[in-house]
Amino acid sequence: MAIQWFPGHMNLTRKLIAERIKEIDVVIEVLDARLPGSSFNPLLQELTGHKPRVKLLNKQDVADPVQTQAWLEWYNAQPETRAIPMDAEEAAPARRLAQACRELAPNRGGLAKPLRVLICGVPNVGKSTLINSMSNKRQAKAADEAGVTKDEQRIVLDDDFYLWDTPGMLWPRIIVEQSGFNLAAAGSVGRNAYDEELVALELLLYLQKHYAQNLEDRYKLGWGAQKIAAAHDDELLEAIARKRGAVMSGGRVNTQKAAELVITDFRTHILGRITLETPAEFAQWVAAGEAAEQQRQALAEAKKKQRKAARR
Known part of the structure; x- marks a missing residue:
């Protein structure tokens, strides 16, 4: 069974994003370049899927460069999506990220129509460090631990560029078993959950x-x-x-x-530049997880019918 972690504050974050997304122009989803598939949040996709998006493969400097390139190609093949590799400590790539957001929303900009961007991701993916790099200020709390950011923050990056930072969020049920292990290995899951x-x-x-x-x-x-x-x-x-x-x-x-x-x-990257999944491997894991989930649901439904029949 896959590792599960969805504490109460994450459910609040889900509601917050569902409400905020109505006024957002571009979504930045920060992924861990060492696990670009497992750190992709299907719940965020459901909540924000109709918006142009930037897939940011963060921590690329400690990931396997060959696999990072494979994942960039995989994500860039998706519609209305720009995939960018980045190290959150670097200022120049952060400016490149802001430019990518503007290109995805060319009709937004200027004081009359400021660009409104939502940045989100799983816990401990380096999002807060990235925001501090983009703004050249320490505006977001950063720590090597899941669940540090608990509240939404509005950050003005430019006169016409507003960024909403949301707390790190997983999803209610992780059906891909290997994803649960990879998220735990990367520190994106609470310590009491694995x-x-x-x-x-x-x-x-x-x-x-x-x-x-x-x-x-x-x-x-x-x-x-x-x-x-x-x-x-x-x-x-x-x-x-x-x-x-x-x-x-x-x-x-x-x-x-x-x-x-x-x-x-x-x-801490002492083992070297490592990526824990390839696009092909992740696709196989997802297929297996979906099949197992279908079987689980079918079994649960069968048991439910049996209980109903027994009460008659």
């Missing part, structure tokens, strides 16, 4: 397949990339634990501490 060991093992499985040399370079196990790729994920986590000193009394391995180390190394 098991660190399970997330670390799923992360290692993907890294073994696509970035085995990165694991060897970081943890210096002396195995070589080929052995790392072939190892069982539990075995690999235990080896990392012993190498990094995550050992308890009696020589027992502290897998919880090892899991936290692996997740932290990914979040």
Whole structure:
């Protein structure tokens, strides 16, 4: 079952966006370039889908550049969509983002018709840091933790450019299991909503397949990339634990501490430039998730009918 996290303030954000979108010209959805599919919010698509949009692949400087290009091409093939890679710390790309918004709404601009932009995304995707970069001021709270921004903020970037910042929001039911793990690995899910060991093992499985040399370079196990790729994920986590000193009394391995180390190394980019999904992989995950969701709903409906029949 996929990881789920949709606290009450996110439901309030959903209502806020549904109301605000009526007066918005362009939507900026900030995505994590390391998980450009999993950080795409289907609820935001539902709420804002009729508006021109910028898909901003943030943190591109720590993502796999080959995969970033593949995702840019995938998103740019969608109608009324501009996909842009960015590092939120850089000022020049932020100005490029503002220009992209103006190009998507050419009939807006000037004091009589200011451009009204909504910026949104999942938690901890770097949105607040980006806003501070765009405005050259510390107007939005930024932290490496999900759920820091809790209220809507209106920010004036220019005399005719108004930006509404919304709190990070997930969606009520994540049907793509791998997306839940990837969001947790990136820190977009509250800490009480997932098991660190399970997330670390799923992360290692993907890294073994696509970035085995990165694991060897970081943890210096002396195995070589080929052995790392072939190892069982539990075995690999235990080896990392012993190498990094995550050992308890009696020589027992502290897998919880090892899991936290692996997740932290990914979040802080120590493992190198990594992307956890390709467009093709994500499409497969979505198809599998939708099929499983259909089966779940069919089973729930069958049980509901059985209960009704039993009460007659």
